[in-house]
Amino acid sequence: MLERLNEAMEYIERHLDETVDVAEAARIAATSEYHLRRMFSALAGMPLSEYVRRRRLTLAGAEVLADHDTLLEIAVRHGYGSGEAFARAFRAMHGVGPGEARRTGAALSSQSRMTFRLTVEGSSDLRYRVVDKPDFAVVGFKARVPLVHSGPNRAIVDFVRGIGPEDRQRLEKLADQEPHGMLAVCDDLDPSRAEGTELDYYQGVITSASALDAHTGASVLPVPAGTWAVFTTSGPAPQAIQNLWRDVFTEWFPSNPYRSRPGPEILRTRLSPGGTEAEAELWLPVERERGRPS
Template sequence: MDMLKGMNDALSYIEENLGEHIDLKEVAKIALCSEYHFKRLFSLLSGITITEYIRRRRLTLAALDLKDSHVKVIDVALKYGYQSPDAFTRVFQNYHGVTPSAARNTEQNLKAYPRMTFQLTITGGTEMKYRIVEKEAFKVAGIKYEVDMVNGLLTPDYEHMMSSISDEKMKELESSSTSEPRGVIHVTANYSESAEGKTAFDQYIGAAVTQAPSGNDSVLDVPALTWAVFEAEGAWEEVEDHWQRIYSEWLPSSSCELAQGPEILASKKSEIWIPIKEK
């Protein structure tokens, strides 16, 4: 519950400071967690990045400000962090579909992105089986894709990533596994958010190994971490649902937060590995 209150306190702080510079380190401090944890959790729970949320809220309020004929476009632009009318006009038109000047028309249709709040919803007692694992450093060796996510869509998409790996290569990766989690694993690492609200990360499809293999495989060094390991049986849609429940149900009720590190889907045992640390 403390986590839920912290997230909503952070959103209140953002709302009160949309016309000012917003330091996400300060926002995370109000949410009682690390900046990495706040950004990642917000993105997973809301479906958009925190920077994109702030941008949409500012453009919503900017449209309301422009309804006052005495307010200059340049003043609205500066208020919401744009250094020139041209930059503001471009972003405003991309979002609302019209220029700031046209938005003054009282009959003009505009977009509104409401303020967000987080609530705890009890949907039924479906148990989650997990264990806590203290694991020494290891490596992931395999195929690496640099992935961008825009409006919830991956580029390249997961189907493309998987289909581009031959059956022979998948067998090779599976046989090269020398460390837990065993078999072919899917690893999301180096998650980042741009100032424009876009997300990017490295996706590895490979195997956990103790020593980097010779050859052309990409290698990710994973430091010693504490992991929450969840059983995740079922089809891909069920795994995705289970993954979502980890962030929306298990984390808020635990004494842990996300640690900065990769997230792993192990296919051999159908497990989700999440790096955690004590708050």
């Protein structure tokens, strides 16, 4: 998997001076475009689109300092339709405009080329199972919130606190299959999974269509039948849960014949009385990678 991923990175590097076809990069990596974006974000700590942008601006910075071409020629070569757009992007990365950088020989930032290597650390022992589930529905209360990679998500905390105990009890009576109880469900995430991008967040339960007939007043997310990988963890909250998400994409997916597929991500959490410790069960939609052994 890592060898193919590095071949995809080489393809991206060769095409920085034109439109990078992410679908072709995914084909080289022998995976889906959706999974490539998610895998890259988890491994690299930034969205693939951000990496491509930073690599282009790194090369553009070297060309600005070389003083061989006009700034507009450099801008166009790296995909910017105007000098103004190029100057804004250049300043955002390097902290100085291209004209000033050329005049003063200012120090610039550099995004190094990325390659991926397997490091054997034994840092985590991921416990998981694979479940085939028929279609079901998420029913609950819904909010549009920003994505936060580390630390508490204040928008989610405030949203959950606003749900009354009677509403919770009414929802919990509808839960008729696993994962049981009140759940956190994330859907419609931006493919880049960049910090601050928005997603649909549900506080709700998993239920069948027959149970839905008796319920009104909440949002409903239909989920088709499919395969799910289920992971469990325990430890300090929220670090243990955020580390589980990281380990799944940096360790489990590269080591197993599965890839992520579009669908909601479901988290069942039970907190200690003081709220400092958590036991969690994470359900992710997956599919088998074609051509990889079991």
